[in-house]
Amino acid sequence: MEMRVYVMLQFDEYKVKLNNLRPELEDLDQALGLEAAQREAEMLESESASDGFWDNLEKAQKVQQRIKTLQTKVDKHHKRKQCFCKND
Numbered sequence: 001m002e003m004r005v006y007v008m009l010q011f012d013e014y015k016v017k018l019n020n021l022r023p024e025l026e027d028l029d030q031a032l033g034l035e036a037a038q039r040e041a042e043m044l045e046s047e048s049a050s051d052g053f054w055d056n057l058e059k060a061q062k063v064q065q066r067i068k069t070l071q072t073k074v075d076k077h078h079k080r081k082q083c084f085c086k087n088d
Contacts, residue, residue, distance in 0.1 A: 025081060034074055041070040 044067045054060050
């Protein structure tokens with residue numbers, strides 16, 4: 001029984017430590033420019049849906065690659081945040 005109490009106390013201690021890191025996680029959002037990356041990806045996706053987008057294949061491929069890069073950046077950080085929030 002004593003071991004269980006000790007483990008629960010340790011768990012609560014780590015939970016507090018994680019919660020104290022939350023502001024740094026939010027700062028990381030800003031430092032990585034995630035909002036701007038999301039907006040740019042949305043703009044490029046909209047552009048890629050326009051008529052004639054694929055007329056210039058080289059440019060279209062570059063735009064698609066940029067979209068993928070931006071989405072990967074945003075998705076990776078989103079996954080980190082989800083892992084962090086699961087521990088709340």
